[in-house]
Amino acid sequence: MPIPIALVFAAGISSLDLAAAREMFGVNRAGAGLVDPWYDFAAYVVDPVQSCDACRIDRLCSLDELAKAHTVIVPGWPDLTQAPPTALVNAIRDAHEAGARIVSAGTGAFVLAAAGLLDGRRVATHWAHADLLAARYPRVRVDADALYVDEGDILSSAGGAATIDLFLHLVRLDHGAAVAKALAHRLVMPHQTADEQAPPSAPSEPGAEDRVLTEVLSWAAGRLDQQVTVEDMAQQANVSRRTLVRRFRAGTGMAPLQWLLTQRVQLAQRLLETTHLSIEQVATQTGMGTAATLRRHFSRSVGVPPDSYRRWFRGRGRGDWSPVPSA
Known part of the structure; x- marks a missing residue:
């Protein structure tokens, strides 16, 4: 309905x-x-x-x-x-x-x-x-x-x-x-989550001229199931750690690890919505490592634990329109 x-x-x-x-x-x-x-x-x-x-x-x-x-x-x-x-x-x-x-x-x-x-x-x-x-x-x-x-x-x-x-x-x-x-x-607009909020002056996406950052974002997004460090991303971009952090903040409004965590949480949401993977399997595929780590970061970002989010999301399809409980 x-x-x-x-x-x-x-x-x-x-x-x-x-x-x-x-x-x-x-x-x-x-x-x-x-x-x-x-x-x-x-x-x-x-x-x-x-x-x-x-x-x-x-x-x-x-x-x-x-x-x-x-x-x-x-x-x-x-x-x-x-x-x-x-x-x-x-x-x-x-x-x-x-x-x-x-x-x-x-x-x-x-x-x-x-x-x-x-x-x-x-x-x-x-x-x-x-x-x-x-x-x-x-x-x-x-x-x-x-x-x-x-x-x-x-x-x-x-x-x-x-x-x-x-x-x-x-x-x-x-x-x-x-x-x-x-x-x-x-609607031709960027998709910004609550964790990606930034002051209006900060762009939410990297500029087209910064090809290096664009390539690093794509590289890191394809490795969310792996442990990726700031040093790994800096090496991939062939720049210093300090330069990478500066470009990340200018291009995304976030620090590299904050951006990476946001991508992991969003991937977890998609997996919880579209698959029957266990919480442990979702934690592995999103690079969180353990179910406890996934629950901690997911709850902090989304407002409910991952298993509650899955039950709530699937309940929507049965006409259960109760609001998500506050954390």
């Missing part, structure tokens, strides 16, 4: 957030060979607004339907001087209590905070409003540097292009890394 997603629509919300949500979740991807069924995308309109953006929403839902959705998305909120409608705040709180996954984009975090869902939680919001959010809701742990934050049942982005990254992250959680990567390719 398709995953029900409800987006909160209000006059003046971010058009980028709306367009990104509709493109990610409101377009049937079955014909593209991705996943069938995909998502059941609808919007709850806060006020009787008439605009071109509103006309682009194919299906509207009631406040009761919003409270029963699997995922509720609150885009960047247009007016931070006014409290969000009480009925909307209550519906979002009810949805969360019923087990829904709640997602905010940019200043949408203010609505979640008003519902009391962010107390004691780490949250991302737009840097220009981070201080205001922290001052208005002192129990909220505002992270002004994060592009997006995944707290399991509560997810948030810094707004803007970071929201697109977060939405793609949701697709990865719901349908697996391979589907998310295929969708990113179809």
Whole structure:
């Protein structure tokens, strides 16, 4: 069955957030060979607004339907001087209590905070409003540097292009890394995981001019089942260790071993999703060595142990749309 997603629509919300949500979740991807069924995308309109953006929403839902959705998305909120409608705040709180996954984009975090869902939680919001959010809701742990934050049942982005990254992250959680990567390719955008987040100024992929780094990345990616060191990669590139580290940081935004670990975890996800290999076998094929090492790194990166991730991912196919538990 398709995953029900409800987006909160209000006059003046971010058009980028709306367009990104509709493109990610409101377009049937079955014909593209991705996943069938995909998502059941609808919007709850806060006020009787008439605009071109509103006309682009194919299906509207009631406040009761919003409270029963699997995922509720609150885009960047247009007016931070006014409290969000009480009925909307209550519906979002009810949805969360019923087990829904709640997602905010940019200043949408203010609505979640008003519902009391962010107390004691780490949250991302737009840097220009981070201080205001922290001052208005002192129990909220505002992270002004994060592009997006995944707290399991509560997810948030810094707004803007970071929201697109977060939405793609949701697709990865719901349908697996391979589907998310295929969708990113179809949308002509890089596939960035939570572990690969970097400041906006840092490129996520190496430049075309750095052929040496590109060749090293390909060489290392083909040896994830082996123990590869920084010295091995430097020797392969015929450069010093210091030069390799500098090129890695400039090209990927990460240190070499951090990049290598991210690739191992992503490979583990694909193997858990698509094979019946044991956890020990997955650990061997990803170069983790032991099941204990795999569990430690996988849990830290994904938020759940590998065996729980496999059970959860396969449960999706049986219509179990319960959110992934937070670590």
